[in-house]
Amino acid sequence: MMDSEPSSSGPAYALREVTFRYATRFHDTSEPVLKDLxxxxxxxxxxxxxxxxxxGKSTLLKLLARVLRxxxxxxxxxxxPLSLLSxxxxxxxxxxxxxxxxxIFPFTIAEMVLMGRFPHHRGWGGWHWEDADDWQIAxxxxxxxxxxxxxxxxxxxxxxxxxxxxxxxxxxxQQPQVLLLDEPTAFLDLHHQLDIARxxxxxxxxRGLTVILVSHDLNLASQYCDRLMLVHHGHIVEGGSPRDVLxxxxxxxxxxxxxxVDRHPQSGLxxxxxxx
Amino acid sequence: xxxxxTLTISPSSKESGKVVHSPPARPLPVSSLPTLTIRxxxxxxxxxxxxxxxxxxxxxGFGTESIAFSRIWSILGxxxxxxxxxRVETDSTAVILLQIRLPRVLLAFFVGGSLAxxxxxxxxxxxxxxxxxxxxxxxxxxxxxxxxxxxxGVGLSVWSVSALPVCAFAGALLxxxxxxxxxxxxxxxxxxxxxxxGVVLNAIFxxxxxxxxxxxxxxxxxxxxxxxxxxxxxxxFSTLGVLALYLGIGLIVLxxxxxxxxxxxxxxxxxxxxxxxxxxxxxxVFVAAALLTGAVVSFSGIIGFVGLxxxxxxxxxxxxxxxxxxxxxxFVGGMFLMLADTVARTVLSPGEFPVGVVTALVGxxxxxxxxxxxxxRVGL
Numbered sequence: 001m002m003d004s005e006p007s008s009s010g011p012a013y014a015l016r017e018v019t020f021r022y023a024t025r026f027h028d029t030s031e032p033v034l035k036d037l038x039x040x041x042x043x044x045x046x047x048x049x050x051x052x053x054x055x056g057k058s059t060l061l062k063l064l065a066r067v068l069r070x071x072x073x074x075x076x077x078x079x080x081p082l083s084l085l086s087x088x089x090x091x092x093x094x095x096x097x098x099x100x101x102x103x104i105f106p107f108t109i110a111e112m113v114l115m116g117r118f119p120h121h122r123g124w125g126g127w128h129w130e131d132a133d134d135w136q137i138a139x140x141x142x143x144x145x146x147x148x149x150x151x152x153x154x155x156x157x158x159x160x161x162x163x164x165x166x167x168x169x170x171x172x173x174q175q176p177q178v179l180l181l182d183e184p185t186a187f188l189d190l191h192h193q194l195d196i197a198r199x200x201x202x203x204x205x206x207r208g209l210t211v212i213l214v215s216h217d218l219n220l221a222s223q224y225c226d227r228l229m230l231v232h233h234g235h236i237v238e239g240g241s242p243r244d245v246l247x248x249x250x251x252x253x254x255x256x257x258x259x260x261v262d263r264h265p266q267s268g269l270x271x272x273x274x275x276x
Numbered sequence: 277x278x279x280x281x282t283l284t285i286s287p288s289s290k291e292s293g294k295v296v297h298s299p300p301a302r303p304l305p306v307s308s309l310p311t312l313t314i315r316x317x318x319x320x321x322x323x324x325x326x327x328x329x330x331x332x333x334x335x336x337g338f339g340t341e342s343i344a345f346s347r348i349w350s351i352l353g354x355x356x357x358x359x360x361x362x363r364v365e366t367d368s369t370a371v372i373l374l375q376i377r378l379p380r381v382l383l384a385f386f387v388g389g390s391l392a393x394x395x396x397x398x399x400x401x402x403x404x405x406x407x408x409x410x411x412x413x414x415x416x417x418x419x420x421x422x423x424x425x426x427x428x429g430v431g432l433s434v435w436s437v438s439a440l441p442v443c444a445f446a447g448a449l450l451x452x453x454x455x456x457x458x459x460x461x462x463x464x465x466x467x468x469x470x471x472x473x474g475v476v477l478n479a480i481f482x483x484x485x486x487x488x489x490x491x492x493x494x495x496x497x498x499x500x501x502x503x504x505x506x507x508x509x510x511x512x513f514s515t516l517g518v519l520a521l522y523l524g525i526g527l528i529v530l531x532x533x534x535x536x537x538x539x540x541x542x543x544x545x546x547x548x549x550x551x552x553x554x555x556x557x558x559x560x561v562f563v564a565a566a567l568l569t570g571a572v573v574s575f576s577g578i579i580g581f582v583g584l585x586x587x588x589x590x591x592x593x594x595x596x597x598x599x600x601x602x603x604x605x606x607f608v609g610g611m612f613l614m615l616a617d618t619v620a621r622t623v624l625s626p627g628e629f630p631v632g633v634v635t636a637l638v639g640x641x642x643x644x645x646x647x648x649x650x651x652x653r654v655g656l
Contacts, residue, residue, distance in 0.1 A: 067545040091551030098546050105541045105596040111311050119551030127535050129314050
C-alpha cells in the first residue's frame with residue numbers, strides 16, 4: 001500500500017540490476033532485452049530515453065509502469081518496491097502513454113479520458129459512477145491537450161494525432177506523479193509536436209510532474225529534456241545532460257552511422273543532423 | 277561489463293515527488309461531458325426492461341392458438357396474485373399458456389440474454405468485435421462436453437447436480453482457453469485470424485461430436501442431432517430454475533467486471549497501466565463466460581449469432597460502456613431470441629423449425645456486412 005505521501009526527497013525510481021527477457025514458449029534462454037540495469041531517476045525532471053530500435057527503451061518504460069515485471073532485480077518507486085504495490089496503487093502514481101493507441105470499440109473521447117479515474121475508485125471490479133470532481137479533472141486535462149471540443153466524438157472516428165492527445169489527457173486524468181510516454185510525438189504534425197513538448201514542460205515546471213519519455217526524435221529530446229539516457233543492447237551507454245549525451249562519437253557508436261552535432265541557433269543546445 | 281552510469285543529480289530546490297494538481301479553475305456543468313450517468317443508466321436499463329416485458333407478453337399471445345392480450349393478462353395476473361382461481365385441468369388456454377408457452381418463452385429470454393452478454397464479454401476480452409460464442413467455437417466446445425455427458429452416461433447426477441451442464445462448462449472453458457491462447461500469441465494479431473481459428477476449432481469439435489453420435493445408439497443419436505440444431509422446446513419450471521441459477525452466478529460475476537471490461541478494450545498492457553488487475557479479471561470473465569455458455573448450450577443446444585448482432589446494435593444505438601452495454605444487451609438479446617423463436621414456431625404452424633435457422637438467417641448477413649464494413653478494416 002502506498003497511501004502515505006511519498007518521501008519528499010530522493011529519486012522517483014531506483015533500479016537495481018534489473019534484467020528482463022520476453023518469455024518464449026519452449027525455452028528460456030533468449031537474449032535478455034535489458035541486462036543488469038542499475039540507475040536512479042530523479043523526480044521533478046524530464047528524462048528522455050534514447051536508443052536505436054530494439055534497444056529495450058519501450059520495455060524499460062513498461063517495467064516502470066509494471067505492465068511487465070522484471071525477471072531479476074528490483075525497481076523502487078519513491079522508495080517503495082514496485083513488486084509489493086497493487087496495480088491501482090501504481091496507477092495512481094504513474095501513468096503510461098503507450099505507443100499504440102488503437103481503439104476498436106466506439107467509446108467517446110470523453111468516456112476514454114474518464115477511464116483515467118479508474119485507479120482512484122475502489123469497489124467490485126472498479127464499479128463506480130464518475131462524480132463531478134472526476135469530470136472536472138478529465139475536462140481540464142482535455143482542455144490542456146486541446147481535445148475538449150472532441151468530447152462527444154468517437155475514438156474510432158478521430159485522427160491518429162487527436163487520439164494520441166486524448167490518450168495523454170487520459171494519462172493526466174490519472175493525476176500521476178510520474179508520466180511515462182512511449183514515442184509521444186510519433187504520429188503528430190509539427191504544430192502538435194511542439195504543443196505536446198510545451199505542455200509536458202509546463203506540467204513539469206508548474207506542477208513538478210516527473211516526465212520520462214522514449215523518443216527517436218533526438219532534437220526534440222535535446223530541447224525539452226533535462227536529462228537523457230542512451231540505451232543500447234539493453235545497457236545504459238551514457239546518462240546525463242543533453243550536452244553530455246548527444247556527442248558525435250557516442251551517437252555514431254550506438255546508431256552505427258555518421259552524425260553531425262552542432263548548436264541550436266536559439267537555445268544553444270546540441271542539434272543532431274545526418275550528413276548529406 | 278560496461279560501467280553502470282547513474283543519473284542522479286543534486287536534489288532540486290522544489291519539493292520533489294509531490295505533484296501539485298491545480299484545483300478546478302471554475303465549476304464545470306455536469307451535463308457537459310457526454311458520458312454515462314446514473315440517470316442515463318436507469319433510463320436505458322428501465323426502457324429495455326419494459327420493452328423485454330412487452331415482447332414477452334406479445335410472444336405469449338402468438339402460436340398455433342393465438343391468445344388475446346386480455347386473456348393473457350387475466351390468466352397471468354390471476355395466477356400470480358391468486359385473485360382468480362383457474363381450473364388448470366379444464367381450461368386448455370391456461371394450460372397452453374402456463375405450462376407450454378410461458379416456460380418456452382422464458383427459456384428463450386434466458387438463453388438469448390445470456391448469449392448476448394457472453395458476446396459482449398468475449399468481444400472485450402479478445403478485443404475483437406466479431407467474437408461470438410458460436411463463431412469462435414466456444415459453443416461447440418460446450419456441445420462436445422455435453423455430448424460426452426449424454427452418450428457415455430456421465431449424465432448421471434451427483435448430489436442432485438446434473439453432470440450435463442458441468443461437462444458443457446468444462447468443454448466451453450477448454451475452447452475458450454484455446455482461443456485465448458491463439459489470440460494472444462504473437463503481436464499484430466488480426467481479427468480475421470481469430471475467425472479462421474474459430475472455423476477450424478468448430479470443425480474439430482464437430483468432428484468429435486459426429487464421431488460420438490456415429491458410435492452411439494441410433495435413438496440417442498437422433499435426439500442429439502435435434503438438440504445440436506438448437507431447440508427451445510419442452511422445458512419445465514424446475515429446468516428453468518436450474519438454468520436461472522447457473523446464469524445468475526455467471527451474470528453477477530460478469531456485471532461486477534463491467535468497468536474492468538471497459539479498460540480491457542484498450543489492450544491488456546494499457547488496462548494494467550490504468551490499475552486493472554488484468555490476470556484476475558481475465559480469470560473471472562473466462563469462468564463466467566464458460567459457465568453461461570455451458571449452461572445455455574446444455575439446455576438449448578447451439579444457437580448462433582445472438583452474441584454477435586445484439587452487442588453491435590446496442591453499441592451503435594446507445595453506448596460502448598459495459599456498465600450499460602451488459603444489462604441492455606442482456607434484455608435486448610432475450611427479446612431477440614423470444615421473437616426469433618416465436619417466428620420459428622408460428623410461420624409453419626402447427627409445425628415448427630429450429631430457432632437457430634432464424635438467428636442464422638438474420639445474423640449471418642449482419643456478420644457479412646460487418647466483415648466488409650469500411651470502419652472495421654481500419655488498422656485491423
